[in-house]
Amino acid sequence: MGKKRVTLADVARLAGLSTTAASMILTGRPDTRLSPEAHKKVHDAAASLGYRPNVAARALRTDKSRSIAFISDYVATTRFASGLIRGALSAAEQAKHVMLVLETGGEPAREIQAVETALDRQVDGLIFAAMRAREVFVPDLAINVPVVMLNGTSARFPISVLPAEYEGGRRAVELLVSSGITKDIVLLGHNAKQEEGLFRSETISRRFMGIRDAMADAGLTFAAELSCWNWEPNFGYDLTRKLLKTQRPRALLCLNDRLAFGAYQALGEAGIRTPEDVALVSFDNDELASYLRPGLTTIGLPHEEMGSRAVELLLAPSRIPQANLIDMPVVMRGSLPRNCS
Amino acid sequence: MGKKRVTLADVARLAGLSTTAASMILTGRPDTRLSPEAHKKVHDAAASLGYRPNVAARALRTDKSRSIAFISDYVATTRFASGLIRGALSAAEQAKHVMLVLETGGEPAREIQAVETALDRQVDGLIFAAMRAREVFVPDLAINVPVVMLNGTSARFPISVLPAEYEGGRRAVELLVSSGITKDIVLLGHNAKQEEGLFRSETISRRFMGIRDAMADAGLTFAAELSCWNWEPNFGYDLTRKLLKTQRPRALLCLNDRLAFGAYQALGEAGIRTPEDVALVSFDNDELASYLRPGLTTIGLPHEEMGSRAVELLLAPSRIPQANLIDMPVVMRGSLPRNCS
DNA sequence: AGCATGTGCTAAATGGATTTAGCAAAGCGG
DNA sequence: CCGCTTTGCTAAATCCATTTAGCACATGCT
Numbered sequence: 199m200g201k202k203r204v205t206l207a208d209v210a211r212l213a214g215l216s217t218t219a220a221s222m223i224l225t226g227r228p229d230t231r232l233s234p235e236a237h238k239k240v241h242d243a244a245a246s247l248g249y250r251p252n253v254a255a256r257a258l259r260t261d262k263s264r265s266i267a268f269i270s271d272y273v274a275t276t277r278f279a280s281g282l283i284r285g286a287l288s289a290a291e292q293a294k295h296v297m298l299v300l301e302t303g304g305e306p307a308r309e310i311q312a313v314e315t316a317l318d319r320q321v322d323g324l325i326f327a328a329m330r331a332r333e334v335f336v337p338d339l340a341i342n343v344p345v346v347m348l349n350g351t352s353a354r355f356p357i358s359v360l361p362a363e364y365e366g367g368r369r370a371v372e373l374l375v376s377s378g379i380t381k382d383i384v385l386l387g388h389n390a391k392q393e394e395g396l397f398r399s400e401t402i403s404r405r406f407m408g409i410r411d412a413m414a415d416a417g418l419t420f421a422a423e424l425s426c427w428n429w430e431p432n433f434g435y436d437l438t439r440k441l442l443k444t445q446r447p448r449a450l451l452c453l454n455d456r457l458a459f460g461a462y463q464a465l466g467e468a469g470i471r472t473p474e475d476v477a478l479v480s481f482d483n484d485e486l487a488s489y490l491r492p493g494l495t496t497i498g499l500p501h502e503e504m505g506s507r508a509v510e511l512l513l514a515p516s517r518i519p520q521a522n523l524i525d526m527p528v529v530m531r532g533s534l535p536r537n538c539s
Numbered sequence: 540m541g542k543k544r545v546t547l548a549d550v551a552r553l554a555g556l557s558t559t560a561a562s563m564i565l566t567g568r569p570d571t572r573l574s575p576e577a578h579k580k581v582h583d584a585a586a587s588l589g590y591r592p593n594v595a596a597r598a599l600r601t602d603k604s605r606s607i608a609f610i611s612d613y614v615a616t617t618r619f620a621s622g623l624i625r626g627a628l629s630a631a632e633q634a635k636h637v638m639l640v641l642e643t644g645g646e647p648a649r650e651i652q653a654v655e656t657a658l659d660r661q662v663d664g665l666i667f668a669a670m671r672a673r674e675v676f677v678p679d680l681a682i683n684v685p686v687v688m689l690n691g692t693s694a695r696f697p698i699s700v701l702p703a704e705y706e707g708g709r710r711a712v713e714l715l716v717s718s719g720i721t722k723d724i725v726l727l728g729h730n731a732k733q734e735e736g737l738f739r740s741e742t743i744s745r746r747f748m749g750i751r752d753a754m755a756d757a758g759l760t761f762a763a764e765l766s767c768w769n770w771e772p773n774f775g776y777d778l779t780r781k782l783l784k785t786q787r788p789r790a791l792l793c794l795n796d797r798l799a800f801g802a803y804q805a806l807g808e809a810g811i812r813t814p815e816d817v818a819l820v821s822f823d824n825d826e827l828a829s830y831l832r833p834g835l836t837t838i839g840l841p842h843e844e845m846g847s848r849a850v851e852l853l854l855a856p857s858r859i860p861q862a863n864l865i866d867m868p869v870v871m872r873g874s875l876p877r878n879c880s
Numbered sequence: 881a882g883c884a885t886g887t888g889c890t891a892a893a894t895g896g897a898t899t900t901a902g903c904a905a906a907g908c909g910g
Numbered sequence: 911c912c913g914c915t916t917t918g919c920t921a922a923a924t925c926c927a928t929t930t931a932g933c934a935c936a937t938g939c940t
Contacts, residue, residue: 205896216920221898231917253659254604255896257595258925265639265660273625277826280621284614287642291649296656298606299640301628308632315637318594319606431830456830463832466807485618486827489772489797491804547927557890562928572887596926599895 204247212243220244224251257320265296266512267316270327270348271304271334277484278501279329282348285505286325293513295322310337317341323512326350327505348508349401359508359522363401366497366526367408370451370479373495375416377534379449379477385409386437386461387453388423405481409451421447429453434460442468449477455484458494458533478533481526493531500524545588553584561585565592598661606637607853608657611668611689612645612675618825619842623668623689626846634854636663651678658682664853667691668846689849690742700849700863704742707838707867708749711792711820714836716757718875720790720818726750727778727802728794729764746822750792762788770794775801783809790818796825799835799874819874822867834872841865 210220215236222230223240243249257263268286273279283299290297298321300312313336316324323343328334328350336345336352347358374383413419424441426433434457441447442464452458458480462472470476472492480487483498504524511522551561556577563571564581584590598604609627614620624640631638639662641653654677657665664684669675669691677686677693688699715724754760765782767774775798782788783805793799799821803813811817813833821828824839845865852863 203896206898207896217897218899218920218922219918222919225898231919233918236918250655250659252599252661252896254595254598254661255925256898258593258599258896258927259898261925263595263660273621273628277618277621280614280618280624283621283624283640284642287614287640291642291652296639296641296660298637299624299628300637301625301632311632314591318591319604319637320593320595435832459830486830489800489827491776544926546925558927559890559892559929560888566928572889574888577888593926596895597928599897599926600928602895 203252204249206249206251208247209240209243209249212247213239215240224249261320262322263320264294265298265319265321266290266323266325266509267298267300267312267319267321268325268327269300269302269309269312269316270329271302272329273299273301278349278499279327281499281501282327282505282508285502285507286327286348286509287505288502289506289509293509295509295513297509304335306335306337309335310339313337313339313341317343325508325512326352326355327508344512346508346512349504357511357522359504359511359524360401361499361504361526362523363405363526364408364411365523366481367405367410368412369408369526369528370481370497371409371412371416371418373479373497373528373534374449374451374477375412375418377477377536379535380416380418382421382446382448383418383451384441384447384449385420385423385451385453386434387429387457388425389427389453390425391427405453420451421445426457429457431456431460431463434458435464436460438464439468442470446470447476449479452478452480455480455482455487455494455496458496459486459490462490462494473533473535477535480533483527483529487529487531490531490533492533495531495533496529498527498529500526544593545590547590547592549588550581550584550590553588554580556581565590602661603663604661605635606639606660606662607631607664607666607850608639608641608653608660608662609666609668610641610643610650610653610657611670612643613670614640614642619690619840620668620670622840622842623846623849626843626848627666627668627689627850628846629843630847630850634850636850636854638850645676647676647678650676651680654678654680654682658684666849666853667693667696668849685853687849687853690845698852698863700845700852700865701742702840702845702867703864704746704867705749705752706864707822708746708751709753710749710867710869711822711838712750712753712757712759714820714838714869714875715790715792715818716753716759718818718877720876721757721759723762723787723789724759724792725782725788725790726761726764726792726794727775728770728798729766730768730794731766732768746794761792762786767798770798772797772801772804775799776805777801779805780808783811787811788817790820793819793821796821796823796828796835796837799837800827800831803831803835814874814876818876821874824868824870828870828872831872831874833874836872836874837870839868839870841867 206217206220210217220240223237302308302312324345325348326334327348334350334352336354345355347355351358424437438461450461458478480494480496483496487494487496547558547561551558561581564578628638643649643653665686666689667675668689675691675693686696688696692699765778779802791802799819821835821837824837828835828837
C-alpha cells in the first residue's frame with residue numbers, strides 16, 4: 199500500500215552511482231562515456247527494483263510525453279471509427295506511445311477544447327480523424343506538434359492519409375468486366391453533389407472518377423444511374439424496387455455496402471437470384487457484407503491500415519507533406535459470377 | 540513559433556503576486572485568505588495571457604493527471620466497443636478528464652504492459668472493459684488507483700457495470716406475450732454452456748434465467764430450442780432453415796441480432812412473412828436491426844450508458860462496491876405484430 | 881501597553897526526471 | 911616532471927505547479 203514508486207534516485211543509490219549516470223544509461227544516450235560496469239550496475243538495479251520512469255516528470259523536462267491524441271468528430275456513429283482507432287492504437291503501441299482519444303462531434307468549441315486538452319498534456323502529435331471524409335476544420339490554435347489528417351484533409355496541415363478511392367473505383371468496374379459483365383450495369387448511389395466533391399470530400403469524387411474512367415476504358419456506359427442523397431439501406435431498397443419495375447439489370451454497382459444491403463432486400467423480394475441474375479459489387483467491406491447471402495463482393499475501406507499509417511507518419515522522423523493513399527482491397531465474396539479464370 | 544507556453548510564473552508576475560497566490564487562486568482553494576482584488580488580478584492576468592496549466596508539472600506534484608485509462612481486450616472486433624468507448628469518452632469529457640485507450644487482445648503480456656503504461660502516466664483510474672462479457676483477467680500488479688470493470692467482472696475489483704440481462708431476458712418474453720403470442724415460440728441460440736455461465740460470463744446466463752422465468756410465469760414452454768456455439772448470422776440461417784423443414788413456428792426468440800439476421804434470410808427464402816407469419820424478438824440492438832425489413836424489435840445493449848456509468852463510478856468520490864446493472868431498453872420495430880393496446 | 885489572533889501574502893521546498901557544466905584521476909607526449 | 915587530453919563520473923540547474931511553513935502587519939481585548 200504505502201510503498202511509493204521506485205524513482206531514479208533509488209536506482210542510482212542501489213547502483214552506487216549518480217542519478218545523472220542512471221538517467222543517461224537508462225535512456226540509452228549514445229555519446230556517454232560511462233563504463234560497461236556502470237551500465238550493468240544500473241540496469242541490474244533498475245530491474246531488481248522494477249523501476250519505471252515517471253512519465254510526468256520526464257514530460258515536464260523534455261516536453262515529450264510519448265503520447266499522441268486522436269481527435270475525431272465521431273467515434274461511434276460510424277463503424278469506421280473503430281477500425282481507424284484500432285489501427286492507430288496498434289501502431290502507437292508498437293512505437294511505445296499511448297493514445298488519447300477525444301471526440302468533438304464536429305463542434306468547433308469542443309474541437310478547441312480537445313486540442314487544448316491534448317496540448318496541455320504535451321502530446322507528441324495530433325491526429326485529426328474525420329468519420330465522414332471531408333475537408334476538416336481544425337481550430338486556429340498555435341499547434342507546435344506534428345499533425346496528420348486521417349480520412350480527411352486540411353489546408354493547414356498537408357499530411358493526410360486517405361483511401362485510394364480512384365483506384366478503388368476502377369477496381370469495382372474492372373471486377374464486373376472481368377466477370378464477363380459488359381452491359382446492363384446500373385450505378386446505385388449516384389449523387390451529383392458528391393461526385394463534384396461539393397458535399398463530401400474529394401475522396402468520394404475520386405471514387406466516381408475511377409468508376410467513370412474505368413467504364414470509359416472498357417467502352418461501357420451505365421444502363422441507369424440511381425441517385426440518392428443518403429447511402430442507407432432503405433434508399434438502396436427503394437431505388438432498386440423502382441428500378442426493377444422498368445428494367446432488369448445484369449449488375450448493380452453500389453456506392454456502399456448499405457445501399458447494396460437494401461438492394462439485396464429488393465432483389466430477394468422480387469425473387470431475383472444473385473449472382474446468377476444480378477451481380478453486385480460495392481464499397482466499404484462493412485461487417486454487413488459478410489453476413490449477406492451470397493456474401494457481397496466489395497472494395498474495402500482499409501481503415502486499420504489508414505489508422506496505423508497515420509500514426510507512423512506522425513511519429514516518423516522525416517515527414518514529407520503528401521497525401522498517403524492507402525490501397526482499397528478487393529474482398530471477393532459470392533455476389534459476382536465466377537467467370538474469369 | 541518560438542513563443543513558449545505561458546507559465547504560472549508569468550501570470551503571477553503580471554498580476555504582481557507570487558506564484559503561490561496565483562496557484563491557490565487558480566486552483567480555487569477554499570480556505571485561502573487572499574483578497575478579492577488578488578483574485579481578480581490573477582484571473583485577469585491568466586485570461587489575458589491565455590494561461591493553461593502544464594498538466595505534467597501538476598501531475599508530478601499532485602500525482603493526479605485528470606486522465607483515465609480504458610483498457611479493453613478488443614476495440615474494433617466487436618461493434619460494442621465503440622459504444623462503450625463513446626459513452627466513457629463523453630462522461631470523461633464532462634468530468635474534464637482525458638481518456639487513454641489501450642487494447643490488449645486479451646493477451647496477459649499486453650495487459651501487463653497496458654496497466655504499467657497507464658500507471659506510469661499517473662492515471663486517476665482504470666477501466667477494464669471486456670468485449671465478451673466474462674470474468675476478466677486483471678494482471679496481478681500493484682494498482683493504487685480506482686478500478687471499474689466494464690461489461691465484465693473480476694474477483695479483485697468488485698465494482699462493475701453490466702447490462703441488466705435478467706430483466707432484459709424477461710422483457711423479450713413479455714414482448715411476445717403482450718403481442719398475443721403464446722405458443723410455437725422457438726428459442727434460437729440456446730447454448731448449454733453459456734446458459735450455465737461456463738463459457739461466457741454470468742451475464743449471458745442471467746439473460747437465460749430471465750427468459751426462463753418469464754416463460755414460466757406466463758405458463759409457456761418453447762416449442763423448440765435451437766443450439767449453436769456461435770451467434771453469427773449463418774448459424775441463425777442454418778438453424779432456421781432446418782427448423783422450417785419440420786415445423787412452422789409462430790415466433791423466434793433470438794439470442795442476438797445476428798442470429799436474427801440469419802433467421803430473416805431463411806424466412807425470406809421460404810417466403811414466410813414477418814411479423815404476420817413469424818414474429819421475431821432479439822437482443823443487442825445492433826446497427827443491423829434497423830436495416831432489416833421489417834425492422835427488428837430487439838432488447839438493446841445499453842453500451843453508451845454503460846461506458847458513461849463506468850466513468851462516473853470511477854470518478855465518484857464514494858464508490859460503493861456493487862454491480863451496476865444498466866437497463867436494457869426495448870427497441871420497438873416491426874418484427875412483432877401490433878396486438879397489444 | 882502587551883499579547884493573542886487574524887489577515888494577506890510569499891519564500892522555499894517539493895515532485896522525478898533530464899541536462900549542462902565541470903571535477904578528479906588517469907594516460908600520454910616530450 | 912609538466913601540461914594536455916581523455917575517461918568516468920557527478921553536482922546542480924532545470925522543467926512548472928503545488929504546498930508547507932511562516933513573515934509582516936493590522937486588529938481586538940484587557
